[in-house]
Amino acid sequence: MNWKVRANLLRALAAMPGGHRVYVALQRQFGRFRDPKYIRRKLKRQAELARLAVEHGVQLEGAHVMELGTGWVPAMAFGFYLCGAKKVSTFDLNKYVFHESLKAVMLCITTDSGNQGIWADLVDSKTLYRRMVGVDSKNRDEYVLDIIPDYELDDFQFFNIEYIAPGDARNSGLAADSIDIHCSTNTFEHIPREDLLAILVEARRVLKPNGLAVHYADPTDHFAHADKTQSPVRFLNLTQRDIERYYRNRYTYQNLLFDDDYRELFDEAGLEIVDVKFKLDDRSLDALKTNPPTLSGFENRNVEQLSRRNLIYVARKRQ
Numbered sequence: 040m041n042w043k044v045r046a047n048l049l050r051a052l053a054a055m056p057g058g059h060r061v062y063v064a065l066q067r068q069f070g071r072f073r074d075p076k077y078i079r080r081k082l083k084r085q086a087e088l089a090r091l092a093v094e095h096g097v098q099l100e101g102a103h104v105m106e107l108g109t110g111w112v113p114a115m116a117f118g119f120y121l122c123g124a125k126k127v128s129t130f131d132l133n134k135y136v137f138h139e140s141l142k143a144v145m146l147c148i149t150t151d152s153g154n155q156g157i158w159a160d161l162v163d164s165k166t167l168y169r170r171m172v173g174v175d176s177k178n179r180d181e182y183v184l185d186i187i188p189d190y191e192l193d194d195f196q197f198f199n200i201e202y203i204a205p206g207d208a209r210n211s212g213l214a215a216d217s218i219d220i221h222c223s224t225n226t227f228e229h230i231p232r233e234d235l236l237a238i239l240v241e242a243r244r245v246l247k248p249n250g251l252a253v254h255y256a257d258p259t260d261h262f263a264h265a266d267k268t269q270s271p272v273r274f275l276n277l278t279q280r281d282i283e284r285y286y287r288n289r290y291t292y293q294n295l296l297f298d299d300d301y302r303e304l305f306d307e308a309g310l311e312i313v314d315v316k317f318k319l320d321d322r323s324l325d326a327l328k329t330n331p332p333t334l335s336g337f338e339n340r341n342v343e344q345l346s347r348r349n350l351i352y353v354a355r356k357r358q
């Protein structure tokens with residue numbers, strides 16, 4: 040879809056009385072959670088973050104995981120359950136998970152036998168199989184998943200998952216020094232800088248001394264995801280007015296932070312980065328070399344930095 044059509048539609052929904060209901064209804068009807076490939080990608084991402092946590096010394100079996108920004112599809116939470124987490128506390132300001140999206144994750148986990156491979160190096164095969172069978176049997180349990188109304192879907196305790204929504208990761212209420220892994224995917228970029236700082240300060244408070252913050256962020260222009268005619272850094276050549284118009288409502292908010300900004304934020308929050316992964320996006324780099332950023336504040340930024348995507352940070356409390 041042309042990015043401006045989409046942007047204007049979302050902008051209108053954000054401004055319109057009752058627009059949120061329409062937004063939720065549209066997501067439920069046409070949301071990407073219906074595509075098993077989309078969920079599978081999320082499960083793979085969870086395994087990637089879990090793997091990094093293990094490489095940096097955290098044990099998954101028995102871990103207490105805190106997730107920031109559950110979204111519509113609780114794939115991260117289920118992934119950590121399969122990896123042996125004793126508890127996953129997943130927070131979202133909005134209660135977006137509903138029956139169909141919950142079932143879609145469970146179905147995706149259990150219908151594709153190839154999925155076992157996602158966690159093959161993280162969990163022994165018998166244990167993983169047993170947990171997957173457990174997910175499958177609950178998914179068939181009509182009482183649990185079909186009769187409970189959506190608004191009561193506030194925890195999936197049979198999977199050690201505590202769904203806290205509405206819940207604010209800036210002020211989690213979790214005990215200090217109690218969390219082994221603080222994580223998120225595709226969430227950082229949607230949060231204003233000052234809120235993200237508060238979230239990371241809270242992460243520092245709740246993390247155990249050897250716990251890890253492991254986060255994946257996508258700093259590219261999200262309107263370019265669905266409109267391939269647009270470059271992933273296209274927003275750096277818009278005007279400030281366009282940014283305010285199209286990237287500042289509750290459905291399209293993007294903070295326009297990049298790799299160096301996130302590194303600075305971790306540091307400011309008292310978290311020490313121990314590992315960073317990213318991909319240098321050639322398309323973005325070419326686009327920025329041809330058309331250097333004109334957006335105010337970005338004119339003198341390093342174009343290589345701005346072309347980094349698939350950002351992953353692993354950080355621990357600075358002692």
Ligand SMILES: C[S@@+](CC[C@H](N)C(=O)[O-])C[C@H]1O[C@@H](n2cnc3c(N)ncnc32)[C@H](O)[C@@H]1O
Nearest residue numbers: 108109110130131132133207208209224225226
């Ligand atoms: C893009 S969505 C999450 C995507 C999800 N992690 C995924 O990969 O599908 C970002 C979510 O972060 C949530 N969020 C924003 N600020 C938050 C906060 N302070 N505490 C908890 N959740 C927050 C929003 O409500 C939104 O649902």
